[in-house]
Amino acid sequence: EAEDTCTNFTDHLDNALCDKGIYTFIDDDELTRGEEISPALVKAIEESRISLIVFSENYASSRWCLDELVKILRCKESKQQIVLPIFYKVNPSHVRDQTSKSGDAFKGLIESKFKDNEEKVLIWRKALTKAANLSGYPSKDGEYEAIFINNIVDEILSRVLRRTYWNVAKHPVGIQVSCTRCEKAFRCWWEWSSHGWDMGDIWNRQDNNCKSYMECNCP
Numbered sequence: 001e002a003e004d005t006c007t008n009f010t011d012h013l014d015n016a017l018c019d020k021g022i023y024t025f026i027d028d029d030e031l032t033r034g035e036e037i038s039p040a041l042v043k044a045i046e047e048s049r050i051s052l053i054v055f056s057e058n059y060a061s062s063r064w065c066l067d068e069l070v071k072i073l074r075c076k077e078s079k080q081q082i083v084l085p086i087f088y089k090v091n092p093s094h095v096r097d098q099t100s101k102s103g104d105a106f107k108g109l110i111e112s113k114f115k116d117n118e119e120k121v122l123i124w125r126k127a128l129t130k131a132a133n134l135s136g137y138p139s140k141d142g143e144y145e146a147i148f149i150n151n152i153v154d155e156i157l158s159r160v161l162r163r164t165y166w167n168v169a170k171h172p173v174g175i176q177v178s179c180t181r182c183e184k185a186f187r188c189w190w191e192w193s194s195h196g197w198d199m200g201d202i203w204n205r206q207d208n209n210c211k212s213y214m215e216c217n218c219p
Contacts, residue, residue, distance in 0.1 A: 009088050009145065010054050016153050022160070037067050045071050050082040050156060053131055055095050060106035063113070066124045073127055082159055085136035086152065096132035098125065 010026065017024050025044040045051065051072045059065050075081040087095065094100040098107075106128070114121055137152055139145075 009149075012145065013052075013054070013086075013149050013152065016149050017156065020153055020157060022153075022156065037064055037071065041068065042071060045075055046079070048075075048081060050084065050159060051075070052152075052156075053083065053085045053136075054088055055085060055090055055092075055102075055132070056088045057090050057101040058105050059090075059095070060098065060102055060124075060128060061109050063109060066109075066127065069131060070123055070127045073130055083131070083134060084152075084156070085131050085134050087132075087136060087138040089139055092132050092136070092138055096129050098128060 014024050014026055025041070025048070045068070053069060053072065072081070072083055076083045085092075085095075090102055091100065094102040097103070106124075110121055137148070137155075139148055
């Protein structure tokens with residue numbers, strides 16, 4: 001994340017994802033950054049199912065953001081990781097072509113520290129172009145930020161659910177009974193949720209009950 005989004009949009013998006021039960025990892029430890037991205041961040045990127053890239057006007061001014069972008073795109077190729085670019089108050093074409101204010105930020109980084117490292121600059125350029133060509137979410141002028149964030153969260157939820165499967169036999173015996181029990185449990189869960197119960201304990205207990213019942217009834 002770039003410094004111009006870390007305390008506002010990115011925080012709001014992170015909170016919205018956490019509210020939906022999606023675990024997130026944000027690299028915001030500016031004080032301990034060295035020449036390379038941290039091992040903790042590398043591990044988090046490699047183990048993630050979805051990576052969100054929040055592009056802003058100042059994104060390309062950060063060498064760490066660019067190094068993280070390169071790593072994310074490599075995981076996309078090697079691990080089939082889902083990568084969703086978010087263009088926050090920046091035109092995707094400006095990121096892709098390194099033009100306008102986004103381009104100025106990139107040029108400033110190069111001129112200040114990487115004039116003699118053409119290989120690294122080329123890797124960054126290719127990464128910016130490739131990421132900006134992916135299907136993503138450009139913010140619209142006048143659009144409420146809350147609506148923009150909700151649309152992103154809904155898409156992420158649908159992506160996660162589409163890739164979550166249980167191992168089920170081709171011709172399971174008694175599966176309908178088990179599903180009915182679980183459906184009743186979910187209905188009760190929603191009823192209880194409006195009365196301020198500890199939903200974590202309720203969910204874990206019912207989830208274990210469903211799993212135990214299905215293990216016994218689905219050989």
